[in-house]
Amino acid sequence: MAIGAKRSNDLKALNKYLSYGFIENLDTVQHIPIGKFWGIKLSVTPITWLSPIVFFALGAILGIFEPRMNLIQTLYHIGVFVIGVEISTLIHALGHILGGKLVRSPMDELLLTATRGVNIYHGDQEVIPGFVHVGRAMGGHILNLLTFSVVMQLLHYNGAGFRSDVLAAIASTSLFMGAGGFLPLPSVDGQVIWREVFHWLALRWRENAQRE
Numbered sequence: 001m002a003i004g005a006k007r008s009n010d011l012k013a014l015n016k017y018l019s020y021g022f023i024e025n026l027d028t029v030q031h032i033p034i035g036k037f038w039g040i041k042l043s044v045t046p047i048t049w050l051s052p053i054v055f056f057a058l059g060a061i062l063g064i065f066e067p068r069m070n071l072i073q074t075l076y077h078i079g080v081f082v083i084g085v086e087i088s089t090l091i092h093a094l095g096h097i098l099g100g101k102l103v104r105s106p107m108d109e110l111l112l113t114a115t116r117g118v119n120i121y122h123g124d125q126e127v128i129p130g131f132v133h134v135g136r137a138m139g140g141h142i143l144n145l146l147t148f149s150v151v152m153q154l155l156h157y158n159g160a161g162f163r164s165d166v167l168a169a170i171a172s173t174s175l176f177m178g179a180g181g182f183l184p185l186p187s188v189d190g191q192v193i194w195r196e197v198f199h200w201l202a203l204r205w206r207e208n209a210q211r212e
């Protein structure tokens with residue numbers, strides 16, 4: 001049975017979330033608590049454990065573009081890619097937590113799904129000032145980009161081998177998440193950042209227009 005197929009609009013909701021890169025229906029999926037981190041509730045879905053398999057499949061699809069490798073090399077590369085994705089995802093979530101702490105409005109719950117982390121904020125988010133939204137949304141990317149630059153330095157001191165391969169995978173996935181998230185796409189943090197920037201610009205423009 002499809003997740004949450006009980007309600008008539010749920011397939012539509014699932015499709016919406018699928019297009020955002022989730023494979024769970026976030027409206028209906030169960031939140032299983034797994035503990036707390038720095039006062040923030042951590043939870044998983046019933047299929048979060050599928051995450052490495054999902055990214056293994058994605059890695060296999062991406063691997064089609066490198067046909068020179070034999071089976072063992074291919075499996076090794078996909079495995080390293082999966083480790084990189086999982087670590088970069090956790091770094092991204094930690095960045096959101098740090099960003100939220102800095103603007104004194106941390107998330108209430110971090111839901112780790114099979115593909116992405118979801119930052120959950122309780123209460124009316126409309127009344128929250130713009131810089132708080134931006135701080136919370138930027139944290140993930142900034143920490144990913146910082147990770148990218150630190151790991152690139154570390155790679156200078158590491159020879160070839162498993163550790164370097166994992167570091168390189170963390171660097172590339174963190175760069176992807178850090179830079180890609182600034183795109184003004186729905187459900188991506190960039191949407192929040194640009195929305196607040198344009199809102200601020202519009203306010204300034206209106207203020208200036210009133211003064212003249």
Ligand SMILES: [Zn+2]
Pocket residue numbers: 092096140141181189
């Ligand atoms: Zn994010």
